[in-house]
Amino acid sequence: MRVTMIGAGYVGLVSGACFADFGHDVTCVDKDAGRVAALNRGEIPIFEPGLPDLVAANMRQGRLKFAADTASVGSSEAVFIAVGTPSRRGDGHADLSFVYEAVREIAPMLSNTAVVVTKSTVPVGTGDEVERILHEKRPDAEIEVASNPEFLREGAAIQDFKHPDRIVVGTSNPRARAVLEEIYRPLYLNAPPIIHVSRRTAELIKYAANAFLATKITFINEIADLCEQVGADVQEVSRGIGLDNRIGSKFLHAGPGFGGSCFPKDTTALLKTAQDYGVPMRIVEAVSAVNEQRKRAMARKVVAALDGSVRGKTVAVLGLTFKPNTDDTRDSPAIPLITALQDLGAVVRSYDPAGMEQAKAKLETVVYCDSAYAAAEGADAVVIATEWEQFRALDLARLKKSMAQPVIVDLRNIYRIEEMKRAKFRYVPVGRTGVE
Numbered sequence: 318m319r320v321t322m323i324g325a326g327y328v329g330l331v332s333g334a335c336f337a338d339f340g341h342d343v344t345c346v347d348k349d350a351g352r353v354a355a356l357n358r359g360e361i362p363i364f365e366p367g368l369p370d371l372v373a374a375n376m377r378q379g380r381l382k383f384a385a386d387t388a389s390v391g392s393s394e395a396v397f398i399a400v401g402t403p404s405r406r407g408d409g410h411a412d413l414s415f416v417y418e419a420v421r422e423i424a425p426m427l428s429n430t431a432v433v434v435t436k437s438t439v440p441v442g443t444g445d446e447v448e449r450i451l452h453e454k455r456p457d458a459e460i461e462v463a464s465n466p467e468f469l470r471e472g473a474a475i476q477d478f479k480h481p482d483r484i485v486v487g488t489s490n491p492r493a494r495a496v497l498e499e500i501y502r503p504l505y506l507n508a509p510p511i512i513h514v515s516r517r518t519a520e521l522i523k524y525a526a527n528a529f530l531a532t533k534i535t536f537i538n539e540i541a542d543l544c545e546q547v548g549a550d551v552q553e554v555s556r557g558i559g560l561d562n563r564i565g566s567k568f569l570h571a572g573p574g575f576g577g578s579c580f581p582k583d584t585t586a587l588l589k590t591a592q593d594y595g596v597p598m599r600i601v602e603a604v605s606a607v608n609e610q611r612k613r614a615m616a617r618k619v620v621a622a623l624d625g626s627v628r629g630k631t632v633a634v635l636g637l638t639f640k641p642n643t644d645d646t647r648d649s650p651a652i653p654l655i656t657a658l659q660d661l662g663a664v665v666r667s668y669d670p671a672g673m674e675q676a677k678a679k680l681e682t683v684v685y686c687d688s689a690y691a692a693a694e695g696a697d698a699v700v701i702a703t704e705w706e707q708f709r710a711l712d713l714a715r716l717k718k719s720m721a722q723p724v725i726v727d728l729r730n731i732y733r734i735e736e737m738k739r740a741k742f743r744y745v746p747v748g749r750t751g752v753e
């Protein structure tokens with residue numbers, strides 16, 4: 318099948334490379350000409366494990382191409398839209414301008430029987446508007462519009478794409494349905510459930526999934542706060558509830574609050590949709606508000622660990638990305654944590670294995686270092702903000718020797734209390750009693 322993917326970002330590039338790997342003939346189109354040139358030179362503009370090899374192999378075999386123009390659209394049976402849908406400045410609605418712009422660009426090129434598939438996360442009813450634009454521009458064509466939301470996680474994107482828990486196909490049109498079934502046919506061996514639903518239902522499934530996961534994280538974060546007050550251990554509570562199959566153990570790790578390119582903007586956009594339809598969504602409202610407050614609360618935790626003030630002190634923040642194995646710092650909790658510490662007078666040093674380039678654009682006055690140990694030099698406290706593998710087994714003796722004070726604030730709970738006692742650190746975890 319000939320496929321064009323509009324947008325070669327985290328989702329478009331991974332989806333395009335995986336579709337090519339399934340055997341389809343894929344062109345990924347991006348309006349960022351620099352990105353396309355880099356891809357054509359074999360350089361991968363994002364950090365995603367396994368992606369460079371997958372892209373190289375499929376380029377070599379001629380199934381994956383990159384272009385800055387939409388010429389490939391005309392011969393494609395399916396055209397996926399995978400452009401960004403960030404929060405709109407000012408009101409928090411999903412900004413759909415990239416989606417509609419892409420649709421207007423491809424409209425004149427589409428074949429008369431093309432299927433346009435929205436993979437971007439878009440509010441309910443966006444598919445109707447895409448359809449309206451296409452019918453307006455191509456009144457004689459029989460172009461179909463379907464929704465196929467994406468559930469991959471950055472850092473495990475290829476595995477998620479090739480072994481999805483489910484594939485959601487939103488269309489009531491038999492031809493569009495057949496095209497999508499053909500595209501995903503290579504996955505049938507793994508037998509993931511394909512959920513055939515209406516376009517609007519598919520659009521809502523994506524927001525409901527993200528809002529639910531954000532709720533789970535926020536729930537355990539509030540339980541963590543209670544644990545700290547009553548002397549309980551949130552990790553044991555998580556295990557104790559997560560082993561119940563009705564609850565499940567995933568997304569029950571207490572931490573600095575959810576971030577990333579999806580949960581914050583998608584919970585906000587869902588609230589906006591709900592408001593537009595006059596439907597109160599108090600749970601999601603609370604989740605969003607609680608998570609927002611948590612950002613600066615994490616800075617206060619660092620202040621408390623340093624006896625009430627960080628003014629003139631040096632704090633080493635380990636991790637800038639919103640989770641490990643990605644270079645994505647969009648809405649990472651490390652960013653407001655650092656700005657809050659700087660507002661309070663701290664000098665912040667930092668190291669992240671993949672996220673420093675992106676972070677530099679947002680945080681100019683941070684001292685960027687080339688290792689965790691270099692960041693910790695002369696620091697009054699080390700704060701673990703992202704649970705990268707390489708932060709899990711730091712040489713504590715070496716760390717302590719180079720620090721001004723032996724203080725670790727572990728916002729990801731990756732160390733054992735006993736270990737910290739032995740190493741004689743003041744240790745402040747989340748939702749557990751630490752070491753004084």
Ligand SMILES: NC(=O)c1ccc[n+]([C@@H]2O[C@H](COP(=O)([O-])OP(=O)(O)OC[C@H]3O[C@@H](n4cnc5c(N)ncnc54)[C@H](O)[C@@H]3O)[C@@H](O)[C@H]2O)c1
Pocket residue numbers: 323324325326327328329346347348349352399400401402415418419422436437438439467468469470471578579
């Ligand atoms: N990142 C994730 O983990 C993830 C997971 C599931 C769903 N999503 C959703 O997928 C969508 C894309 O997210 P992303 O993280 O890949 O975004 P991204 O910002 O990484 O990539 C978007 C790309 O689209 C390009 N683009 C924008 N307008 C274009 C146009 N008219 N023509 C060609 N290219 C254009 C941009 O240059 C950019 O490279 C969003 O709706 C997001 O919510 C993201």
